Amino acid sequence: MLKIWGRISSINVRKVVWAAQELGVPFERIDTGGKFGGTHTPEFLARNPNAMVPAIEDGEGAFQVSLFESNVIVRYLCARYSPGVLYPAALAQRFDAERWMDWQQTTLNPAGRDAFIQLIRVAPAQRDAQKIAASIAAMEPLLQLLDRHLATHAYLQGDHFGMADIPVACDVHRWWNLPAADYQRPHYPQVERWFAALLARPSTRGVLDVTLE
Secondary structure, three states: OEEEEOOOOOHHHHHHHHHHHHHOOOEEEEOOOHHHOOOOOHHHHHHOOOOOOOEEEEEEOOEEEEEEOHHHHHHHHHHHHOEOOOEOOOHHHHHHHHHHHHHHHHHHHHHHHHHHHHHHHOOHHHOOHHHHHHHHHHHHHHHHHHHHHHOOOOEOOEOOOOOOHHHHHHHHHHHHOOOOOOOOOOOOHHHHHHHHHHHOOHHHOOOOOOOOO
16 A cells, blocks of 8 residues: 655645545555654654655555655656556656646745745744745746646646646645735636636545645
């Protein structure tokens, strides 16, 4: 059975859980990191020397895989359990998905991180208004870019759901659920249409409907 180490409050763990649920892969998730601790034990560091979640182990016997880095894990799961479908066989399609996954990790996530941390994980009296404003200013052009792309694509990779939708949607879920009292989100009609379609997928239960913390 696939084993996933990580707490569901982590955006990166949510990606992996969603991928496993989408693929119908049975898994055990072990609460690790944050209030659960456990990332600095010798056993966990053997799985991920960065002491961060998620980490996975999959397979048995001659075929055993141990991985960290959330987007790599999503790619692996799709490649193993949905080759040619969620993991595209054609190089052009595959690397179209890859670029959106990298964009999420290197561009979208860093842009939104400070607003999320300040508005969700920092007490109101300690919040840094400048960090929040800078994060919102960085995030909104990226959502506009995403909205333009989705105006001509049902999903990130085209007409069908694919592996790239998973990490990007997990970031959008986090942004969409910032408290309305602190952030008045502009209207992004195509992103909203796409995100609503993803919410309708049974595989997103316990992922895109979790409370931020």
